[in-house]
Amino acid sequence: MAKKKVAKSKSETLDFSKYVRWFWMLFAGGILAVVLIFLLASWGVLGEMPDHTRLENPETNLATEIISSDGVTLGKFYFDDNRTPVGYDDLPKNLVDALVATEDVRYYDHSGIDGRGTLRAISTLGKGGGASTISQQLAKNLFTKQVSSNIIERLSQKVREWIIAIRLERQYTKEEIIAQYLNIYDFGNNGDGIRSAARIYFGKEPMDLDYKESAMLVGMLKNSSLYNPRRNPVGVKNRRNVVLSQMMKYEFITEQIKDSLQKTELDLNYTPESHREGIATYFREYLKGFMKEWTNKESNRKPDGSKYDIYNDGLKVFTTIDSRMQKHAEDAVALHMPRLQAEFDHQSKRNKTAPFLELDQSEIKKLMNDGMKRGERWRILKAQGKSEKEIRASFEKPTEMEIFKWVDGKPAYIDTIMKPIDSMRYYKSFLRPGMMSMDPLTGHVKAWVGGMNYRHFQYDMVKQGKRQVGSTFKPFVYATAIDQLQVSPCDSFPRTPITIEANKYGNPEPWTVKNVDAVYTGKQTLKDALASSTNTVTARLMNEIGPQPVVEMAKKLGITSEILPVPAIALGTADISVYEMVAAYSTFANKGVYNKPVMVTRIEDKNGTVLYQFAPESKDVLSEEVAYVAVNLMEGVTQAGSGRRLRHTGVDKYNAAYREVVTGYPYELKNPIAGKTGTTQNQSDGWFMGMVPNLVTGVWVGAEDRAVHFSSTTYGQGASMALPIWGLYMKACYADKSLDVSDGNFEKPSNLKIDINCEARDEGDLGSNEDPDGNVDFDF
Structure with missing residues (x-):
């Protein structure tokens, strides 16, 4: 009997060692698989990966900046990206604190991947919050694209983001990564990058942002389409308050400051940056022609022989315009012209052929006909192959449009329905x-x-x-x-x-x-x-x-x-x-x-x-x-x-x-x-x-x-x-x-x-x- 028991014990031991071998084989295989996945990703098998040159010079579209003689940005030239980068030294401490507290509290302790955050995300299947570090988010914005909800594709992208994030950490300092991240993000409403966003939403440079303004912009990083302060002010305010709570939680601000700031409104100073709005608009349009002429000259080419792109190459144009004098000039025009126009309109009420004087109906008809042929509508429809009869008919068709009007001495934009021919005559009545x-x-x-x-x-x-x-x-x-x-x-x-x-x-x-x-x-x-x-x-x-x-x-x-x-x-x-x-x-x-x-x-x-x-x-x-x-x-x-x-x-x-x-x-x-x-x-x-x-x-x-x-x-x-x-x-x-x-x-x-x-x-x-x-x- 003793011999049988000993034999059984040996058999059980042999069976257990088999499982141990399988465990280590699977463990080692898993490690090798992970290593292989990372190797394949780094070799570009799972998708394109940036080389050293691209990491050093990320491809981003930069707007051309127009700078006044007194150092003020008058405007920019851009197509899609109204982006003007700033350095880390141009960012206020409260903005950086808000970013770290909300997006990556262990930012200064990791090398691109937050291990604790990753394990937490895996264990909770993402319900406890994401694990993307600031470096990973920068990697995604710069070098990878958002893919479908397919889990395999999403994991492939995440692996590439991890690798790029580690490379970014080796290439740049922590401060440079923060600056790049804030410069690359699209805050909506042409607010590409932190500088444009600060100017558009608050009318100031990034360094001048206060706590609640910085908190609002950091809150928008979650989803600027959803948290758009012009369309969703309530949601943006709630999100801003979450950021303020995070800042208090990690002792960047006191509870008293947090409570007082959460009670405030957004206090936007919306200052859109578009080609048709802002200061010195007519000068900027002249300057656009000047720059196009300059870039077309052979002597002004890039080292590789290609032409500079005024919309994407981030040029800086230093002008003689003084922003203070420009504003005084525009204010003088804005004060005098509505008063002059009011008197002209008052006198025109007695004129049966208004706004024209001393013209008979045949002369007016000829003048309007000439105006039609010189106009943008005629040019566009002609280019579309429309006949002259069709184009003339379009001028008689009531159309939804926005018209300009002086209201109480200030410019106003009125939505209305008007025949294009009538709008032509309406605009001819304005003194300019x-x-x-x-x-x-x-x-x-x-x-x-x-x-x-x-x-x-x-x-x-x-x-x-x-x-x-x-x-x-x-x-x-x-x-x-x-x-x-x-x-x-x-x-x-x-x-x-x-x-x-x-x-x-x-x-x-x-x-x-x-x-x-x-x-x-x-x-x-x-x-x-x-x-x-x-x-x-x-x-x-x-x-x-x-x-x-x-x-x-x-x-x-x-x-x-x-x-x-x-x-x-x-x-x-x-x-x-x-x-x-x-x-x-x-x-x-x-x-x-x-x-x-x-x-x-x-x-x-x-x-x-x-x-x-x-x-x-x-x-x-x-x-x-x-x-x-x-x-x-x-x-x-x-x-x-x-x-x-x-x-x-x-x-x-x-x-x-x-x-x-x-x-x-x-x-x-x-x-x-x-x-x-x-x-x-x-x-x-x-x-x-x-x-x-x-x-x-x-x-x-x-x-x-x-x-x-x-x-x-x-x-x-x-x-x-x-x-x-x-x-x-x-x-x-x-x-x-x-x-x-x-x-x-x-x-x-x-x-x-x-x-x-x-x-x-x-x-x-x-x-x-x-x-x-x-x-x-x-x-x-």
């Missing part, structure tokens, strides 16, 4: 501005306002648009006369009518010049004549010097538009842009030296390598003496002429159109100002060109069509349409103590020989072709 401001000493353009609302009025009236300049052309005639004839501002000329005979200077017919005020008695000094914009005196100068020298002078001053060498140009018949006029006037302020306008100072690639550095272009046009005398003449315009309202405080008046009491002329500018107003035939265009020693600014106001205008010069002259914008802008610039806009005298040449010390003028004999006071109720 163009404005540019430039430092004459450097040529740097400081402000550029091509219109009042780029979303609905996209034609740029700074450089694209060209309109008759009216009396603002007269200083070119006077400067030519001073240069050629050495006339003095004190020289007197008769105000009597003048006729320049036929065939003289190529004039086909006799040209008789009249004064708008019909005053032809007595004489005027040149200074008085320019101040009152007396046409007959300007025509007499033209008769003395001829049109060709005036055209040549204008061309030397930087006017590139065509100017016919006929006597009528003395009164401003030429179509010229605001851009050209500001550059030309700047030559007077810069002692006769023309500086070509500069908008871009340099361009850098994403690594900070300088790709372009501007070279100034300047030339001597006038002697310092002639330039100074021309400036002295134009100072008379603001001392006693159509620009003198800049000196007044005005009185409160009731404006029936705008139905409120407003203050007249609250500029109170005491410093030396040289300038010239301009008004074209039928009051279609209003201009004001204004100068101080280190800033020249031009303003134009008018409608799309010259047939849309005020019925009289009371409101339709440059002193009423354009000058108020200049006055508001300059007053804001002077009030801004961070700016250095001159309020001193224009520098007098040491060798001045031309007499400028004229006797006191008899203002009763001044006369005017542009009412100096205007009696305008609403004007600022």
